[in-house]
Amino acid sequence: MNRLHSWRVAAVSAVAAVALSGAANAFEPEATECIAPANPGGGWDFTCRQVGKTLQDLGLIPGTMQVTNLAGGGGGVAYAEVVNKRGDDNDLIVAASSATATRLAQGAYPGNTMDQVRWLGAVGADYGVIAVSKDSPINTLSELMEQIKADPRSISVAGGSAVGGWDHLKVLLAAQAAGIDDVRNVKYVAFNGGGEAVTQLLAGSVQAFTGDASEAKGFVDSGDIKVVAVLAPERLEGDFSAFPTAREQGIDVIGANWRGFYAPGGMSDEAYDYWVEAIGNVYASDEWKDIMARNGLAPLDLQGAEFEAFVRESVDRITGLSRDIGLLQ
Amino acid sequence: MSDRVLGGCGLLLAFFYIWQATQIRVSFISDPLGPKSFPIIIGAMLGLASLYMILRPDPEPVWPRFARLFEIAVAVAVLAAYAMLLPELGFVISTALAAAFLSWRLGAGPIAAPVAGIGISLGIYAVFHLILGLSLARGPLGL
Amino acid sequence: METLSNLADGFVIALTLQNLFLALLGCFLGTVIGALPGLGPSNGVAILIPLAFTLGLPATPALILLTSVYYGAMYGGRISSILLNIPGDEPAMMTTLDGYPMAQQGRAGEALALSGVASFVGAFFATWGLVFLAPQLVKVALLFGPAEYFALFSLAFATLGGIASRNQAKAAMAAALGLGIAMIGVDGQTGVPRFAFGNVHFYDGIDFLVAIVGLFAVSEVFVFLEHRGEARGAGQEDKMKLGRVTPSLATLAGTGWTMARSTVLGFLSGVLPGAGASLGSFISYSVEKRLVDREGTFGTGDPRGVAAPEAGNNAAAGGALVPMLALGVPGSGTTAVLLAMLLALNITPGPLLFQSNPDVVWGLVAALFIGNLMLLLLNIPMVSLFVRVLLVPPKYLMPIVAMISFVGIYGISGSTFDLLVMIVFGVIGWVLRKLEVPLVPIILGVLLGNEMESNLRRALTISDGDWSILVGSPLAIILWALAITGFVLPMLFGRFFRMRMRHERAGEEGADPD
Numbered sequence: 001m002n003r004l005h006s007w008r009v010a011a012v013s014a015v016a017a018v019a020l021s022g023a024a025n026a027f028e029p030e031a032t033e034c035i036a037p038a039n040p041g042g043g044w045d046f047t048c049r050q051v052g053k054t055l056q057d058l059g060l061i062p063g064t065m066q067v068t069n070l071a072g073g074g075g076g077v078a079y080a081e082v083v084n085k086r087g088d089d090n091d092l093i094v095a096a097s098s099a100t101a102t103r104l105a106q107g108a109y110p111g112n113t114m115d116q117v118r119w120l121g122a123v124g125a126d127y128g129v130i131a132v133s134k135d136s137p138i139n140t141l142s143e144l145m146e147q148i149k150a151d152p153r154s155i156s157v158a159g160g161s162a163v164g165g166w167d168h169l170k171v172l173l174a175a176q177a178a179g180i181d182d183v184r185n186v187k188y189v190a191f192n193g194g195g196e197a198v199t200q201l202l203a204g205s206v207q208a209f210t211g212d213a214s215e216a217k218g219f220v221d222s223g224d225i226k227v228v229a230v231l232a233p234e235r236l237e238g239d240f241s242a243f244p245t246a247r248e249q250g251i252d253v254i255g256a257n258w259r260g261f262y263a264p265g266g267m268s269d270e271a272y273d274y275w276v277e278a279i280g281n282v283y284a285s286d287e288w289k290d291i292m293a294r295n296g297l298a299p300l301d302l303q304g305a306e307f308e309a310f311v312r313e314s315v316d317r318i319t320g321l322s323r324d325i326g327l328l329q
Numbered sequence: 330m331s332d333r334v335l336g337g338c339g340l341l342l343a344f345f346y347i348w349q350a351t352q353i354r355v356s357f358i359s360d361p362l363g364p365k366s367f368p369i370i371i372g373a374m375l376g377l378a379s380l381y382m383i384l385r386p387d388p389e390p391v392w393p394r395f396a397r398l399f400e401i402a403v404a405v406a407v408l409a410a411y412a413m414l415l416p417e418l419g420f421v422i423s424t425a426l427a428a429a430f431l432s433w434r435l436g437a438g439p440i441a442a443p444v445a446g447i448g449i450s451l452g453i454y455a456v457f458h459l460i461l462g463l464s465l466a467r468g469p470l471g472l
Numbered sequence: 473m474e475t476l477s478n479l480a481d482g483f484v485i486a487l488t489l490q491n492l493f494l495a496l497l498g499c500f501l502g503t504v505i506g507a508l509p510g511l512g513p514s515n516g517v518a519i520l521i522p523l524a525f526t527l528g529l530p531a532t533p534a535l536i537l538l539t540s541v542y543y544g545a546m547y548g549g550r551i552s553s554i555l556l557n558i559p560g561d562e563p564a565m566m567t568t569l570d571g572y573p574m575a576q577q578g579r580a581g582e583a584l585a586l587s588g589v590a591s592f593v594g595a596f597f598a599t600w601g602l603v604f605l606a607p608q609l610v611k612v613a614l615l616f617g618p619a620e621y622f623a624l625f626s627l628a629f630a631t632l633g634g635i636a637s638r639n640q641a642k643a644a645m646a647a648a649l650g651l652g653i654a655m656i657g658v659d660g661q662t663g664v665p666r667f668a669f670g671n672v673h674f675y676d677g678i679d680f681l682v683a684i685v686g687l688f689a690v691s692e693v694f695v696f697l698e699h700r701g702e703a704r705g706a707g708q709e710d711k712m713k714l715g716r717v718t719p720s721l722a723t724l725a726g727t728g729w730t731m732a733r734s735t736v737l738g739f740l741s742g743v744l745p746g747a748g749a750s751l752g753s754f755i756s757y758s759v760e761k762r763l764v765d766r767e768g769t770f771g772t773g774d775p776r777g778v779a780a781p782e783a784g785n786n787a788a789a790g791g792a793l794v795p796m797l798a799l800g801v802p803g804s805g806t807t808a809v810l811l812a813m814l815l816a817l818n819i820t821p822g823p824l825l826f827q828s829n830p831d832v833v834w835g836l837v838a839a840l841f842i843g844n845l846m847l848l849l850l851n852i853p854m855v856s857l858f859v860r861v862l863l864v865p866p867k868y869l870m871p872i873v874a875m876i877s878f879v880g881i882y883g884i885s886g887s888t889f890d891l892l893v894m895i896v897f898g899v900i901g902w903v904l905r906k907l908e909v910p911l912v913p914i915i916l917g918v919l920l921g922n923e924m925e926s927n928l929r930r931a932l933t934i935s936d937g938d939w940s941i942l943v944g945s946p947l948a949i950i951l952w953a954l955a956i957t958g959f960v961l962p963m964l965f966g967r968f969f970r971m972r973m974r975h976e977r978a979g980e981e982g983a984d985p986d
Binding site: 339349355361385400401412417446457463466 | 574664667694696697700770866868871880882884885886895899902937
């Protein structure tokens with residue numbers, strides 16, 4: 001279900017030629033490999049291939065980085081493989097995203113927890129948006145939430161992920177922050193990807209849309225939809241700068257769909273430091289910032305221990321919310 | 330008779346399917362129809378079609394002799410073994426073995442079969458890995 | 473007029489030596505990828521994206537390469553359908569029904585050439601549709617809400633009865649099996665796993681490629697093992713006739729209207745996100761059978777049964793580009809990959825794409841015309857080469873087919889589990905073929921089952937459980953009426969009439985002809 005949904009950010013995070021500073025590490029990578037836990041063409045696949053290519057172009061790794069597709073279980077098959085069979089591989093990195101954290105939090109990778117791997121760093125984030133159609137009487141997130149509070153049946157919210165997935169959780173987090181006690185009343189309709197969900201908003205089948213900024217961009221530019229809130233800490237740059245954040249409207253919620261990497265739990269500290277620095281340098285380049293600005297992507301500058309803490313916090317938060325709505329017992 | 334057996338299997342499957350559908354755990358969030366209804370309808374459809382086959386079977390097909398059935402069973406086993414050994418032995422070796430076996434069972438001689446197996450394996454490796462760039466299973470030889 | 477001048481500009485962009493070479497390369501690779509079981513258009517495009525990046529191509533040439541692969545794969549799928557009875561990709565499934573019987577009758581070359589022409593016709597007019605009708609068609613796509621999609625999929629299943637005319641119960645059983653398989657995995661509307669037995673491998677559901685390759689390709693290997701050494705009536709003897717390699721003018725003329733109707737139907741299915749090329753080829757075939765199959769020759773090697781699905785699926789491939797470019801909504805796996813590619817090249821598809829990036833859009837459209845013509849020129853002369861596949865003795869050909877199937881699935885998913893599931897499908901496919909249970913409804917069920925259920929449930933969620941939403945729009949009512957009057961009623965009454973005719977004839981001739 002989420003395959004169609006999650007490639008957008010990855011596609012964007014994929015293209016950059018980056019000048020890495022010459023890293024002087026004790027660790028020398030050999031036959032490097034990146035596992036994309038999905039079929040070719042998906043978001044994780046793009047993340048792997050482009051970061052791999054960048055590393056190769058800069059001569060930071062010997063030869064090409066082998067990209068292995070290991071699909072199944074929404075990333076769970078790859079996660080289990082890394083934990084059980086490749087636990088001490090120093091040359092392996094694996095593409096991950098908010099979807100990985102969400103599924104870990106909801107126990108959708110049976111028997112696996114986030115502590116079984118080492119989290120390397122993020123390469124960017126796509127902040128959530130909540131939008132209505134251009135003809136809607138609703139103009140702000142507060143108005144939307146008031147309407148849901150008054151009559152939850154009157155607003156169907158469309159999103160590109162399954163129930164319990166990231167697009168759904170974003171709107172529930174917003175509802176929770178807006179003081180709606182029983183968020184289960186929020187009517188959510190799951191579609192196969194943000195594009196389909198936006199189309200149904202235009203078609204008038206649903207009243208609101210929850211998704212990522214990059215998914216909404218084409219329709220924001222054309223004026224077909226009205227963004228009522230951006231779920232970012234501060235206003236985004238570029239085309240989205242005209243839209244207020246949820247925080248500005250007194251609803252304290254942030255929803256970032258990040259992209260990054262994890263590595264096997266038994267990776268040596270030298271190798272871990274090497275990969276953290278490499279990914280940090282990919283992220284820091286000017287070309288990368290340029291791409292993010294053009295695509296409604298926002299910075300998320302987290303590597304190493306900071307990134308691990310960030311993932312832990314989001315896993316905890318999603319676990320709590322999933323308990324509240326009964327997805328987790 | 331065969332149709333009746335198939336119908337019987339279909340009926341059992343339908344019961345099992347419907348029973349499994351009723352066992353689906355429903356979380357607190359649910360849409361009006363829920364996750365169970367559609368599978369139950371499908372199970373019912375399967376059951377009805379199976380019932381019809383039991384009552385009005387078609388003429389009997391020609392089943393192969395036991396030796397041939399055994400042959401197919403062995404082929405299934407070999408293919409399953411191939412699937413499991415692929416990550417262990419690597420692509421080129423395991424594919425050569427499996428292709429040689431199939432070729433032999435389909436009538437190639439004791440020399441032609443291994444040659445065909447190796448040829449097929451290397452040919453596919455060239456097209457899929459070297460040209461299309463798919464990552465195939467890497468074995469002890471790096472192939 | 474402005475459109476035409478834009479298109480002329482597009483041709484200026486596309487007609488450079490480099491772009492022509494890329495189109496040729498893409499067409500060739502696409503045809504090969506399409507013909508290989510287990511690799512379809514979406515995987516084909518996906519695995520060639522790294523090539524586009526490695527070559528450092530800018531947006532327009534990269535798109536030209538990848539859309540050529542896309543169109544090429546739609547052409548290529550028919551080759552293995554006709555020659556081996558194994559669909560090279562899912563939209564080519566319907567081509568097996570008449571294409572393979574034609575090959576068995578020694579008309580493989582004719583079938584390949586005719587389907588090549590049909591593919592060209594479908595893609596050619598679909599590309600014109602893309603040029604002139606994209607903005608209007610977007611409005612059509614917006615008419616389809618969940619209730620309308622549910623009606624559309626119901627219509628697709630209603631047409632099944634017309635296809636499997638021999639034993640409706642077996643077709644129904646096959647469809648139920650396919651739908652049942654589609655239910656496996658995490659349910660999008662509630663987030664709970666269904667029929668997964670706690671096994672994480674089942675959470676994503678069963679990939680239709682695994683099902684299709686298992687049911688058709690792996691089972692074919694078993695069929696050959698079963699009949700080894702026998703002179704098979706299946707047309708696989710050593711002295712297989714290849715037949716003529718060009719279709720006669722009479723055949724072309726006889727399939728003209730079929731191609732025209734199928735192009736329209738296929739194109740419309742392509743335009744609807746969530747329907748796509750498989751539905752296009754399926755609907756084209758079943759409608760054509762309903763309309764022109766008076767002698768009951770469909771399924772026994774009727775050229776019209778080859779032309780219809782091929783025109784349909786290639787037209788759908790062009791149609792699927794409409795919502796991708798104009799809405800940013802991928803109507804199929806392949807357009808999803810192309811869309812990802814566009815985003816990676818910093819082009820945002822959407823309502824403004826035609827204004828903001830006219831060079832990309834019109835360069836792409838021109839490339840589609842060029843690629844399509846190249847594919848026709850490439851495919852017709854190569855027919856005589858393709859049919860030589862049939863001269864390879866089965867003892868070498870079938871291991872090749874089997875191993876390519878395995879590697880296609882493994883190379884994409886890297887999953888041993890998928891391979892084992894595929895073998896299980898192979899065994900099931902072999903048994904069902906023995907008992908003359910049609911395989912097409914299974915694949916149709918696997919392909920459409922999820923969408924059918926999801927849209928029903930989406931509609932009911934939106935209406936808070938009020939079933940009247942299913943007939944809540946004129947479009948939905950039209951679709952239901954079509955399904956009932958076009959397919960369900962004829963099925964019921966058809967049996968009634970056949971029985972009466974049989975009685976009358978039995979009375980006149982004193983013998984039961986059945």
